Amino acid sequence: DQQVKQNSPSLSVQEGRISILNCDYTNSMFDYFLWYKKYPAEGPTFLISISSIKDKNEDGRFTVFLNKSAKHLSLHIVPSQPGDSAVYFCAASAVQAAGNKLTFGGGTRVLVKP
């Protein structure tokens, strides 16, 4: 039972344009969401997070939007740069649950073309 889903396995975008990555979740207990970027054979790098009490969080070129009623979040990268080419994972956790446990989506591979 996949509680966090990233339905697009890959995305190709031109340098300078916007990259939009989507993520859906089913568990209504999730109240904290994160996006990570990952290169092969390396650990995920934290990008940005959002709490369920917000609907938007911005950090530089990265903006995360949360639609709680639709159980959907998205990551916008503007402008996209070649160095953004990587696999992006969305993750969710339930703060009220005991301990830290992240549930990850399957990832979206982003290719930014120069």
Added chain:
Amino acid sequence: KAGVTQTPRYLIKTRGQQVTLSCSPISGHRSVSWYQQTPGQGLQFLFEYFSETQRNKGNFPGRFSGRQFSNSRSEMNVSTLELGDSALYLCASSLYGTDTQYFGPGTRLTVL
């Protein structure tokens, strides 16, 4: 601050052996979590430790175990290795009470 460190980075074992992986969290972080990444199953939660106590556990067999020391360093152990245990094992640390986890570079385990 130094990031999360994991040792060793690469490991090759044979079926039936056991293995111990080590993780040093970011200074001041008291929570350490372990994840397994495989091509087929993606990133899956193994367990989480806080103040030397396991607080949460994923759906893995008892062959997977861990512990945390008083300095927050953590080890995970896999006994009776199987071919399917070949994976990238990731450790992440976080401050008490927050959910942003910061990951180490991982240990690539290959079981032959």
